Amino acid sequence: MIRLFKKYLKKYIELLTDDRDSFFIAIVDVEQELAERLLAEQLRQNEALRPDYSLVWFERRDYAEAVRIRNDKDIQKIVLLSSDSVKMIDSLKDFVEYPVIPEDKERLWQCLEAAFERELDGDCRKILEVVMAHKQVSIVDLLKYLQACTDKNGQINVHDMGANLYYFDIWMLRNLEKKPVSKQHIQKVVRNSDSLLVEKKLMDGISESRLTIGKTRQTQIVWWLSKNNFHDIFKSVPYDRVENLFTGSIRSNKESIPEKTEEQTYEHSYKYALQEELEADMEGLEEELRQEQKEMLMDSVQMYGYPERNVLESCFLQLRDKLRSMNFPDRKKKDLLQKLRLMQEKFHEAVRDGREYTPAYLWHYANSQKNFVDHYFRFLGKCVADEGIAEICVGAGFLNALQNIFCIKKDNELHMPFYHPLVGIYYQLLMVHYEQMKKDFVPCEDDFISEAVQALMDKEQMNFPIQYMLYENELYQIDYTSLRKWGPEIIFTKMNAHVAGSWVDIRLLNEDLMDYIEREKFLPEIRVTIVDINDIKEVMFLVEKLRRIAESRRSMVNKVILNIVSSKEEELKEQLQERMEIDLDYPQVLFRFTRELYLVGEAYDLPRIIKDSDLMFLADSNVLYQKPRLTVWKGDANWLRIRFGEMTLEKMLERYLADECCEMEILWDSIHHIEQEESVKMVCWNTQELKQVLLSDIRRFVQENPSLTIVIMSSNQQLLQHMYYIEGFQVRKSVMSGKEMLMVNFHAGSSRKRLKTGGEASVTISLKPFLEELLGVQEVRSILYADEDKGEEPCLTIGYRNGSFVFKCELGGVCEDLNHNEDRKKHYIQLVADILKLSSKSRLFEGKWIAMLYEHADNYQTALMIDYMRRHPLSLLGEWLYEEKECLIMEERLPDSVDVLAFQGMLDFIRQQHVTIDEYAVNKFKALYRAEMLADCLKADECLGFLEKTTKQKMKELYLKVEKQYE
Numbered sequence: 001m002i003r004l005f006k007k008y009l010k011k012y013i014e015l016l017t018d019d020r021d022s023f024f025i026a027i028v029d030v031e032q033e034l035a036e037r038l039l040a041e042q043l044r045q046n047e048a049l050r051p052d053y054s055l056v057w058f059e060r061r062d063y064a065e066a067v068r069i070r071n072d073k074d075i076q077k078i079v080l081l082s083s084d085s086v087k088m089i090d091s092l093k094d095f096v097e098y099p100v101i102p103e104d105k106e107r108l109w110q111c112l113e114a115a116f117e118r119e120l121d122g123d124c125r126k127i128l129e130v131v132m133a134h135k136q137v138s139i140v141d142l143l144k145y146l147q148a149c150t151d152k153n154g155q156i157n158v159h160d161m162g163a164n165l166y167y168f169d170i171w172m173l174r175n176l177e178k179k180p181v182s183k184q185h186i187q188k189v190v191r192n193s194d195s196l197l198v199e200k201k202l203m204d205g206i207s208e209s210r211l212t213i214g215k216t217r218q219t220q221i222v223w224w225l226s227k228n229n230f231h232d233i234f235k236s237v238p239y240d241r242v243e244n245l246f247t248g249s250i251r252s253n254k255e256s257i258p259e260k261t262e263e264q265t266y267e268h269s270y271k272y273a274l275q276e277e278l279e280a281d282m283e284g285l286e287e288e289l290r291q292e293q294k295e296m297l298m299d300s301v302q303m304y305g306y307p308e309r310n311v312l313e314s315c316f317l318q319l320r321d322k323l324r325s326m327n328f329p330d331r332k333k334k335d336l337l338q339k340l341r342l343m344q345e346k347f348h349e350a351v352r353d354g355r356e357y358t359p360a361y362l363w364h365y366a367n368s369q370k371n372f373v374d375h376y377f378r379f380l381g382k383c384v385a386d387e388g389i390a391e392i393c394v395g396a397g398f399l400n401a402l403q404n405i406f407c408i409k410k411d412n413e414l415h416m417p418f419y420h421p422l423v424g425i426y427y428q429l430l431m432v433h434y435e436q437m438k439k440d441f442v443p444c445e446d447d448f449i450s451e452a453v454q455a456l457m458d459k460e461q462m463n464f465p466i467q468y469m470l471y472e473n474e475l476y477q478i479d480y481t482s483l484r485k486w487g488p489e490i491i492f493t494k495m496n497a498h499v500a501g502s503w504v505d506i507r508l509l510n511e512d513l514m515d516y517i518e519r520e521k522f523l524p525e526i527r528v529t530i531v532d533i534n535d536i537k538e539v540m541f542l543v544e545k546l547r548r549i550a551e552s553r554r555s556m557v558n559k560v561i562l563n564i565v566s567s568k569e570e571e572l573k574e575q576l577q578e579r580m581e582i583d584l585d586y587p588q589v590l591f592r593f594t595r596e597l598y599l600v601g602e603a604y605d606l607p608r609i610i611k612d613s614d615l616m617f618l619a620d621s622n623v624l625y626q627k628p629r630l631t632v633w634k635g636d637a638n639w640l641r642i643r644f645g646e647m648t649l650e651k652m653l654e655r656y657l658a659d660e661c662c663e664m665e666i667l668w669d670s671i672h673h674i675e676q677e678e679s680v681k682m683v684c685w686n687t688q689e690l691k692q693v694l695l696s697d698i699r700r701f702v703q704e705n706p707s708l709t710i711v712i713m714s715s716n717q718q719l720l721q722h723m724y725y726i727e728g729f730q731v732r733k734s735v736m737s738g739k740e741m742l743m744v745n746f747h748a749g750s751s752r753k754r755l756k757t758g759g760e761a762s763v764t765i766s767l768k769p770f771l772e773e774l775l776g777v778q779e780v781r782s783i784l785y786a787d788e789d790k791g792e793e794p795c796l797t798i799g800y801r802n803g804s805f806v807f808k809c810e811l812g813g814v815c816e817d818l819n820h821n822e823d824r825k826k827h828y829i830q831l832v833a834d835i836l837k838l839s840s841k842s843r844l845f846e847g848k849w850i851a852m853l854y855e856h857a858d859n860y861q862t863a864l865m866i867d868y869m870r871r872h873p874l875s876l877l878g879e880w881l882y883e884e885k886e887c888l889i890m891e892e893r894l895p896d897s898v899d900v901l902a903f904q905g906m907l908d909f910i911r912q913q914h915v916t917i918d919e920y921a922v923n924k925f926k927a928l929y930r931a932e933m934l935a936d937c938l939k940a941d942e943c944l945g946f947l948e949k950t951t952k953q954k955m956k957e958l959y960l961k962v963e964k965q966y967e
Helices: 002-017 032-044 064-071 105-116 122-134 139-148 158-163 183-191 195-207 215-226 230-236 269-276 282-291 295-301 309-324 330-356 362-368 370-385 387-393 398-403 421-441 447-460 480-484 506-519 539-551 569-579 606-611 637-645 649-657 663-676 692-704 767-775 822-841 843-854 860-871 898-912 919-928 931-941 949-966
Strands: 023-028 054-058 077-082 096-099 408-410 413-417 468-471 474-478 489-494 525-531 559-565 589-593 615-618 629-632 683-686 709-714 729-734 741-747 761-766 793-801 804-812 878-884
Touching (some): 002 105, 002 139, 054 064, 064 077, 105 122, 105 822, 122 158, 215 230, 269 362, 269 421, 269 447, 309 330, 330 362, 362 370, 362 421, 370 398, 370 421, 413 421, 421 649, 447 767, 447 822, 474 480, 506 525, 506 539, 506 615, 506 729, 506 741, 606 692, 637 663, 663 683, 692 709, 729 843, 761 860, 767 793, 767 843, 822 843, 822 878, 898 919, 898 931, 898 949, 919 949, 931 949
Parallel strands (some): 054 077, 525 615
Antiparallel strands (some): 408 413, 413 489, 468 474, 474 489
């Protein structure tokens, strides 16, 4: 052992000192016995063989020898060995301290290879990386472990590394050499070696006869457990013999195993696979989960159930009766009845399979519904595509009854069960997205990729194929809460009731609330009202920020009253109760639920709410918008009818995933028009047309009360089209909730931030908060070195210089060990590579990434660069660099994005125009955009050449015609 440590230490000191003439370093976390044996051996050595530095043992109670040598001017090379830190000793404060096991993995590999005089292969390094990340390992234990893994030829082999994991109180693994070592699998084994979890699982397994081990060994296990002897359990029982007991154990938050580990349940099989069995074939995995009655899916499995067959039969009977009573020609009626009967047969087949595999087994369930869903949409498509059929269906209620099949009305809600064909296609889309993620990112060894994929799939779960249902001539809008909660029903809420039109998370409020506190520094109390929010699960994120401000000297605020006005009041109260004891722990943040106080009939008394508020948020709901109306689709109706006539499930999925014309939604809404308007047209619902009266009232209230701020939160990306010329507000865009959300902030003194005409094409973002907002998570745990306490902040700069792109990851605030942390450098290079991979593979990630980059653009050059990035694969654009700095100058996020949003809208408008710009296009452009923006954009592109030739030509022609009209 001493021989190994001696070689290890020699190499470590060489790497740290780099042949310097003078150094004072302290190597800490060294066991005293090991250090004393090393020093004793050194004393016995011939003086000529000793190292050229002084090696000294240090301990706090007696450090006189260390101070004496430090004060000896003739000694310029000193290495202190200690089990403790030396930083608290003033007379030794000039010693630079390093842990005996370096954080920089490259250094560690070099030291171990020097000690054992053998190279560590990739699999060995993977195992050590996971163990070191999750366990507190001493240098003695590490060297003993590797010594035990060394064969007679001196090679460290992966088989023995798996078999000897019990050295660290981890389950032993057999036959690791027979398949590629997976870091994800090793991490799972480490997580499942938590003593509390092991005890529970083993005892449950023994009592339920699920442990496939002989009775003698089981008796021995019980004895070891009674003595709290986990070491012998891990040494004697291979993990593969008990793995079936641990399926579903929760993963830890960061790098450490939690003190108490609980069982984790999953909504469906793909969520389980993402965390536990990413590389598994889903068909086989679900068969295994079902046969073994895996408990982590049981909660989800038990939620689903079908009504009695006669109840389901009655739904089709009513449809047949309606169809028979309609005035179709006999031949056409016979054909439709036959198709309806075939659809019914396919439904009963789907029910049979669905009873066996519920949506908890998503792969099997989605595939089992394909035939029924396909026949259903073929039938709907034929009825709308055939004008003869469609005309007879006008006002008859048949097609709408087919849309509402199986749905049940409860008060102001319409409940759509999981076996409805729309839910079937929703499951199909989810399954396809999951399969694409698995295809693109398996095998996955990178924590950030894994974290990002899970967050992105949570966002995909919020995308339902349609938004509106018409039931008894009343319009219902999807309730996003029912999508967030995986369950047996999708819920739609009546439009005249208050329902948020998108997922509104409380974290969306954060930036505008902090901005208000910054502007109103001298207010001791702030009254914040939030209208129609539907999620406060992440309330602690907001409360923690408020608490920090209240405890700092940045503001005089000592109390914030959060007044919530929402139809989801009871659910929000439950969320709040689960997460915090407000009055006890956070006396400066108070919550009030006051919906009944402000409800007048079916509407809110907005003037009264505004009067009782300092800061008011109006969430994305029908409070903001005019009465819903059906508007004619602007495309070619005949082309769309042909699409409807050829409709199949495969084609629908293909077009939906390719982001082509959303024919499914137009088909759905057009049937509503057939029922309501008594005519056949291709239409879609327009439910997000801003109330102009509300806009005028908001501006008037803000003008009358200079300390008042009102924020509109809208998912309508066209909201600003008729507001560009209005002053008195600022806009930012957020992608946190899944949809792109405009935050329109009305307050006194707000000013428009115009895009500048000069400057470089360059944008710098702070990576951690940027990625947290992009993914919609409270914390990105896989960024290891972003430490606020140390002031370390990773940033990404994207620029265009001298005809090429430059992508640089910079780490600011690094004061120690500036150029030596190779592990940290590798981490960030990999992180940037992961971002690049995600942006090229995931359309959702790429769209959110580009939208957020625009928020940081302050000149036309940068905006044009981001537009170019949107249209070209990032992997082809430039080189990625890395640099560490002691000081990093960060640009603030722009307080107003109106101009950059107008820039994006202008380019989209021009690209949609025909080659020749007509007078209608000129007049529409003048109504929406500024001519000088066109000119400034063209001027900025002269040196960059980012715009396509046709777009630039159209812009020049448009500019000339606009200028001519102004003459």
